[in-house]
Amino acid sequence: MKFKALGLSVVLGLSAGCASGKPTALERRQAVRDSLDKTYRSTEGFQTVRWGMTPEEVRAALPEASVAPDGTLRLKTTIAELPAEVALGFLDNRLAAVDVFFQEVAEPRTFQTLMRDLLTRKFGEPKTAREVKRQVKWGDVPVRFAADLAPLQEADGTASAATLESALAGQGQFKVLNRWTTPESHVNLTQWTLPARGIMAIQYESAKYAPKREGLIGRYTAKARQELVKEL
Template sequence: MSLRALGMVAVLGLSAGCASSGKPTALERRQAVRESMDRTYRSTEGFQAARWGMTPEEVRAALPEASVGPDGTLRMKTTIAEVPAEVALGFLDNRLAAVDVFFQDVADLRTFHAVMRDLLTRKYGEPRTRLDVARELKWQKLPTRFAADLTPVEDVAAAVTVQAMEGALSSQGRPKLISRWTTLESHVNLTQWSLLSRGVVAIQYESAKYAPRRADLVGRYSTKARQDLVKDL
């Protein structure tokens, strides 16, 4: 056997030995590091005392007034800027990934928009320019989705049929994006929804880390999900 052939046999034998040794490959090691970082990830941002990456148990400890709603989503009622608000908290793989805050009893929409815009600017800096937002809307880079679209924290048999705020907005509402903020950790939209009988203002917070993974998800309250349900009728 030639020296070259002997060399090839030695290389193959060494490769086989490494493969059979049970040692993780470089790719496997990188994946393990990423998974470990995901488990320990806790953002400096989120909603009130809750932070992106928290588990449902951690969020309920941070927000004791939150409880599981009829649709299995973690929800709470609170008051923001002296206006009653309903809050829905969404989890992706048991990690806080999105929060929606709905205001249904706004007497003066224009003034309320101005107040919310000022408060959010104080927290997140200047909002995106109208041109940037218009461009993202044109290219459909700002999908309409809800925190409650994500997997419920508790399985509820009638979750899909429960008439929640998200269901009314997705089936009847017409959304208008008022302002948008983006940071390294968060995406925040101030949105006005027009219903037949009233208007609903929503602040929709989303974790920047988890946003790309939400892009391909079809939630319970999305338009596509409801179109699919029509096929059953």
């Protein structure tokens, strides 16, 4: 009975708050969280951009980035003397994920050793091989792309169908070589295999926004493809 009375008092308290026009405790807490989300800027990210930046802030920091035909923000650059294609993903207009694809890696093992060293200098020691294998097996290392997030503008359907992510999602097989986690970032060094070639990728994700992506049906996720099956 005491528990029932307590529950009733909570409900009545919330109702009273709504009826009086004053914000309830839950509403006040949500307002504080919303305010913090708007001002959140991580100390980590990719190059000069940080998690939580708006598209305008990212484009100011990376002026070479532009909106691609698929509607996502992309840039082509050189990293470790190799050409790289970078895709930047936004969740609720906040930078939440970055993918860096290397399509011309002649010596994958040498590349992995170099990237492991550089990323360890930035993010600390990676997970052990056993930990990574266990996490992948349990599904704790989701395979998703920055381009799965909402595009900045309406995409050209023809162009978006021909993206690298579409090829990887449809035909590629992956192996997570190394993984780093910090309170701010999740980073995977991944080797992708397509029928005719291999691709190395560094996939960065904001730890803050990662939970919000779990239920998201992106253009290149397995869940999105399962939805498409229903149309056939």
